[in-house]
Amino acid sequence: MLAVSASLRRGPFVLDVGFETPTPGVVALFGRSGCGKSTAINIIAGLLRPQSGRIVLDDDVLLDTESGVNVPPERRAVGYVFQDARLFPHLSVAANLRYALRRAARAPYVTRDTVVDLLALGPLMDRRTHQLSGGERQRVAIGRALLSQPRLLLLDEPLAALDEARRGEVLPYLESLRDQLRLPMVYVTHDFAEVLRLATHIVLMEAGRVTAQGKVGDMSLDRRLRSIIGPDEVGAIIDGTVLGIDPISNLWRVRLGSGEVNVQAGDLDVGAPLRVQLLARDVIVSTQMPRHLSVRNSLAGIIAGVQDDDSDSDLITIDIGGEKILARITKAATRELSLRPGMQAWALVKSISLRGHAFAARTDRRRAPT
């Protein structure tokens, strides 16, 4: 478990945060630029000292201003991947990695070979750092942080400086840290696509404060998320289970709640978890069992809530047997169908508009940091 509470005042800027997440897990500190996310992880790393605060990682107190405990960053065993990589320019890639490995305070749980393999650093080892592309720099930075044998990895918008293609190049590596090394991570970002792919928990920040926190699934239904990501990105995120492949459509059958959807995705294992996002604007609501439609996915459920979304549309919450999904429809439609809580309803969504993200190791190379 990682528990953080800290307050810091610097000029007009006031930070006052508190959150708690289980470990291992990936908690996303999510919010707009300038809301204090980076300040918060600098405090966790120990590079910034808050006026008051307490940080506990598993059973170790890293900071407790009340009792005067303040473990310096070099002894926290907390890895940090900076937005600008911060590779040492006077050292080669191999020497950058060695720098971390030599100073690791704990017995290695990640070897150099594992890191080189996991992040595909082999061809880069002899290069100087200025000969690397942005994506390569970040991969080396991640590798270097891993080799310091951290018990927690902090990542400060590691993809923000990269273009779309480079992001796609680095993201899978971060997923394998989560799934194969099961390394606890705190991931700072203002890009919800990264949260969707990586995070297990979200801490929502606004103007130096935590406004909401919880599991990604629960948070995807939270109204406070909408103000940051915008109405078009609102949608339920559900961690479903892969049931198998549908031989006719060649789509993956995935269990969500008590229903089932067909999703396009890459290689998956039967029984593996698959995260599916159902954007509220793509979900159609029917009050009758749908027939004669091209839509592949129909989820039966009970309406759990009808809320104002904006002046023209409503946000309908439908309980599909344990999981909830959101549908954004016009107020006119709500009136016409006289939708209200307790009614039976069917949520329809095209397979094309579903995004599936694998969320578990496909291999057995699991190693838990202790």
Add this chain to the structure above:
Amino acid sequence: MMWLTAGESTALQLSLAVAARSVACSLPPAVGLAFLLTRKRFAGRTLLDAVVHLPLVLPPVVVGYGLLLIFGARGVVGSWLANQFGVELMFTRNGAALATAVMSFPLMVRAMRLSLENVDRGLEDAARTLGARAPDRFVTITLPLMLPGILAGTVTAFSAALGEFGAVITFVSNIPGETRTLPLALYTALQEPGGEHAAARLASLSVALGLAGLLLSELLARRLRRVLGR
């Protein structure tokens, strides 16, 4: 060196020996002081900064006179050194090295401070999160990154040390073979009737030395920049 006269050769060797000693002794304190003045905030920092830079704005004779007062036979430090260790600074080449060191010290510190200010402190923070403690960080990150400044400071100070005149002649006088460095030899030649030719040769030698120093430093700086990828 067959194309130099015996006197020229002696003066040249003496100049190089004095400059080398002066630079070697002032290098460590200059690095330390540059670090202190750039990175630390403490009471009296501005005053210390001013004292270090004082030789730049004082007439060299004043520095030489000050050294006489402190390190001379009856000076506080001078008499103590003589009694405890039998070290004489007055009228010796070590004294000449001390005088040039004091004069060229601010040049060295300035160059180092400039490069230290350009060292990205984020890199030191990164080293910190990787487990490097303060002395370790200084040696493995800060020092290599300020190397261009250390190099520039060393070359500048060495060149200035070769040419130091006022403080040297005031503190250790003009003794052939002991304290008569190139500029002092040049000055002496100009004082003697018919010494124009000798003076011209010594002046040319000084120019050649200075030029060689500057070229060498530029070459080294270029190579360093390539290593550091800038």
